[in-house]
């Protein structure tokens with residue numbers, strides 16, 4: 484099985500069987516993994532920040548995997564335009580950790596919490612909902628999605644990998 | 648029951664072996680009357696180190712017109728200051744690549760975390776016109792040197808330390824101190840002192856999780872400590888080689904203002920956006936060392 488490891492800010496949509504989409508070392512970033520069970524199409528994004536409003540115009544085309552408000556439509560709208568039906572999409576997210584002192588949602592450094600909120604909002608605004616989420620806390624996670632069968636896996640640091 | 652400090656510091660001897668040339672070079676360079684021939688001799692005596700320095704100087708990082716074949720050559724094209732940074736980077740990699748299992752760090756994690764923090768530190772140093780961005784790089788690189796020495800003890804007491812963190816909401820380093828008697832920052836600081844590192848490096852290692860405490864403790868360069876503190880926190884948030892402890896620390900948000908950086912949500916997000924754009928640079932640096 485070939486693993487495609489998504490770097491920070493990277494986004495992938497694929498139907499190539501024999502591939503496993505992987506995001507290693509999710510901390511305050513969010514891994515968004517989407518699967519269309521009918522078309523056997525998989526999408527994944529390694530989202531860093533909640534909003535592209537802080538990015539300058541010029542970069543936005545290259546960097547749309549980096550922000551929740553561009554990466555979420557970047558995957559979901561794209562998959563819908565490629566023929567996916569809303570009811571066939573399985574949407575899972577992981578990540579969004581905080582540091583010990585940052586739990587307060589209003590803390591400007593609490594990127595993790597703001598990422599979780601922004602990703603949920605962007606998904607809901609497309610009339611879709613999250614199937615499953617493993618977010619928050621203080622632990623690093625690795626997220627995987629097998630393109631051939633839509634099996635999702637999560638590995639939390641210090642624990643065994645489990646199906647997700 | 649606190650552990651014995653002499654025993655902990657004995658663990659430093661293995662790391663010291665890797666750092667031997669770096670310490671010596673660093674001391675020679677701190678001497679204004681440094682003799683280039685002697686300096687080259689000291690470095691050249693370490694074959695592995697010399698080979699890596701030359702490989703790095705001939706990498707895409709620099710693309711000099713001609714091939715750099717000797718340490719003398721290297722000194723003449725990159726200068727002492729950068730050479731010192733390179734040497735520290737090479738010897739740090741040799742020690743930090745190992746698995747640091749007490750902290751849940753796999754092979755390569757501590758290195759990945761440290762090199763990211765180093766690049767981010769240099770970047771923030773540049774942003775605020777800090778006078779020595781290369782020093783910031785080295786400080787960011789070495790902040791967790793104490794983890795390599797405290798590893799076995801953290802492993803032994805891990806559950807107790809983590810329980811204390813969670814139950815009392817205290818930082819992992821504070822819990823280390825309560826259970827083992829010393830934190831990785833304190834051990835790192837002690838070792839750096841023993842090895843006669845410059846005082847500002849010792850202070851940064853010692854206070855990288857507690858910049859506020861540094862203000863009450865006669866530290867020459869509070870800005871460097873703040874730079875590394877912020878860079879360390881952002882490296883952890885970005886997940887660069889993090890372990891079980893990495894998110895169990897406080898972030899002192901006042902460091903932003905004290906460094907003259909804006910600290911509203913959008914400012915911090917912009918900063919992070921710029922910092923993650925440095926990730927390809929981190930990979931390039933990593934492959935040339």
Ligand SMILES: [Fe+2]
Pocket residue numbers: 790791831832855856
């Ligand atoms: Fe640390």
